[in-house]
Amino acid sequence: MTGLVGRGVERVDGRAKVTGAARYAADNAVNGVLHGALVMSTVARGEITELDTSAALASPGVVAVYTHENMLPLTVPPDFPYPKRFIPLQDTRIHHNGQPVAYVVAETLEQAQEAATLVRVRYRVAPPTALLADALDEAFLPRDFRGRPNETVRGDAAAALERAEVRVEQEYTSPMQHHNPIEPHTTTAVWDGDSLTLYESAQGVVLTRMVVAQAFAKYVLEQDIRVVSPYLGGGFGAKGPTWSHTLLTAAAARLARGPVKLVLTRAQMYTMNGHRAEYRRGLRLGATRQGRLTAIVDTSTAQLTRTEESIYNTSNSTLHLYACPNVHVRQLGVRLDLPTSSYMRSPETTAHFGLETALDELSYEVGLDPVELRVRNHLPAGPPASKYLLECYRMGAKAFGWARRDPRPGVTRVGDEYVGWGMATETHTYNAIPSFAELTIDEAGRATLRVASQEIGTGTYTVLTQVVADGLGMPLDHVTTLLGDTAFPAAAISAGSSTMPSVVGPVSTAARNARDAVVAIAVADPRSPLHGVPAADVVAEHGQLFVRGDRRRRDSYRDVVRRHGQAVVVNGSGPNTPGHSFGAVFVEVRVRPRLGAVRVSRVVAAYDPGRVLNHRTAHGQVIGGVTWGIGFALMEHTVVDRNTARVVNPTLSTYLVPVCADTPSVESYFVDRPDPASKPALGARGFGETPGTGVPAAISNAIFHATGRRLRDVPFTQDKLL
């Protein structure tokens, strides 16, 4: 081992990204490619009665205009990961505003866009329902989603609440939000006879291939579909499931008999690829006067649609984070005339915001420090898993200076700003999905890893290269990692914090297998200086193979494989189990109460993600997560017009996300101890979605500490503090 795993190795793909050498999905130059443009509905509910494409068809360069009248008939994929549950352009029904009603194909992008403005559509319109507030009395308990029930009962929460010495009962609300990756969704579909290649912005190439195969069951076999997605300009969940633009582009390319490229506009990304649903959450906590939780009743209501009823923002932390004997979780929903929601950036943040704010309220009710309250309700992990959350509280509190906090609200002032300190626990579930890897050692002594995982901006190329280099005993720059192609061994979707826990096991196994295979060849080869040495006595470092204890007796990967006469190719697998990562975040805010202005001035966070594979990329995840947490708390919200159910702010100039000036530098600390429950992944857990989950509550709690005003409705814009 050369000890690369754990080090803050720089991005191996950094140079390619900053020089433009990295080819993102829409960068692929495909000969003779045609360009697509979508025409979107301007009503939310009803039916197309008339669709006139004649002007568009007569427009220069237009090859075809596809509508429900001439689109290829497709099969609706049965379930997740095709959340939409209907395919546009298959019939006249309108399910939401901003639904595709026509697909223009032209020789240039500009021609396609211009022709799209010339399609005339008439509708029979029914009045839509757009807001949760307008349909709360229609809330219902949706059926199980992905094998999980939407109601969970532990103990007798109602009775325990009745008996509780202290109660907190409040409502917490959050609006619709959108992922907003900088790279828009894009598909380029290339048919070659009955085989299909898709250059795709996808967080999961394998699942995308599966969904496309389901939709095109009449036309193509799954094995004849290739999905390529080597780089992603951000995904945040928006590119996890497969969406209709991918299916429509593949269909358009088949009908047009030529490759077709589609890039969604920013506005289209507000209705085409999911969002975080609007939520209302009633939370009732019961506790002893000493602050021990005796009951939690968590009843949430989410926006659903009339075509599906999936709950994506589950109340996992209510169920699993704290020691509470009586818990009742109900995840309700109401059907609205809106696009389908989906997973978005740490989906559990939605529920966790309520829980961690309510705990802060409880800490004031019982007169306990918010950290101490959480320590008293700590739930140790069940074996074999580890959980160093108490260590996170200690590390974070110490680095922040929490012990100096005067708990009284509204007493600390600097200039015309009130200062507030708040904290929250951070946690998220991670998934582990069966994955496979292939590793080749060639005659130059270089290693190439192939795995159908993805680089979604988080550092997959870098960390897997470290794992391979360490496993082989090879310098980092002798290892090339190739990702994002269904031609490679199948691997997990890069969503649900699943990449590392799923893929590191197969990759490190492949590295170990490759090393063993090369050593076996060497010791069996009379031409090798290592001939006859017991394999267990061979050590690999820097691409060299030594005899333990006698460094002069050596061979190298290059020489062994060269003598062998052909590359050594091995595979690896290494199934893992899902789990949770943990942390604690401490936030300082400055508030000008008279103007309602809030800024976050300091963030310190400490985490237990198991073993840290790369401190630099892990810290990067923290910066990203905390920044999104600030956005969630202070500004992000998608506005839907109550009368038309149309998104009013589908642009980055009106849907606000934090800029640098909103975001202080973030200090992060890691316990960095391997989790035995994630042994295949070298003790590393899934971590990506954990940072930020507690930030909205920590900010709310800090605002309360600064001002004595308790905010329970994100985002905390100026009007709410006046």
Place this chain on the structure above:
Amino acid sequence: MRAFGYTVAESPADAVRIAAGTPNSAFVAGGTDLLNLMRDGAQSHDHLVDLNHLDLARIDMDATTLRIGALARMRQVAEHPEVRREFPVLSQALLASASPQVRVMAAIGGNLLQRTRCGYFRDAGSACNKRVPGSGCPAISGHNRGHAILGGSEHCIATHPSDLAVALTALDATVHLLGPDGGRAVPVADFHLLPGSTPQRETVLRQGELITRVDVPRTRAATRSRYLKLRDRASFEFAVVSVAAALRLDGRTVGDVRLAFGGVGTRPWRDTGVEAALRGRELTEAAVSAAGRVLVRDAVPRDGNGFKVELVQRALVSVLGELGGVR
């Protein structure tokens, strides 16, 4: 976006002649707003006349007046040493606008002509009286948190988004225009129109008329001036409420005060009654609060923007407090 023609103008007169003679044409300089509007289908032109080669980018100051060429870029004006010294409010308003990248591109004339950020206006799939006269105003019964409480009509309640225009309004600037029939000068306070029943008409500009220059008179008050901008994020965002203030104190008495407000009106908002309520009085929080009440006496709050009635008054107290040392 639709195909359009394009000509590079060689002189101001050339630009005016082409634009006046070409139906549905528009001038383009930085293009930071226009091109987005055209891409989004919120605005459509058959022809663009490019002004970037015209000699209209100078900034000069003499004993009485600052003269800003219409093609001076936002950054140039914001960083100009004399602007910073003599007109802090102008520099601050510009630096609080947009992003560094936009400020390098965007010209002063275009800044005054930027269109409202109303989401209904910018969405070609929505009704909007400003974009399609007679189609209706969804903001009045819809989402109007960012909309005006002053100067609205039953046809339109959209705010004007320019910070610069607010500062220039407070400073009594004059906009110089060149048209097919020659030049004229318009006080900036009269340059933008109230929506009334014709919200599609936003300024006094006639077809082909070009902004060539903005003149700002030097005053003692201007040297003691400030721009306060309240917004939903710290940078690259339009005002929820803003105040441009210039103040001359004679002892504790208000000798001269100029005030204009952004984010609350359908045009950069100046109300001389507010200034009259302060002039000649001692600058106290009570006096400023009374002046603030004058500002909002005719305010028409809607479902989402009622908070602005209170916020703009508090912003006024805050900015005059800072300028006048009142706490």
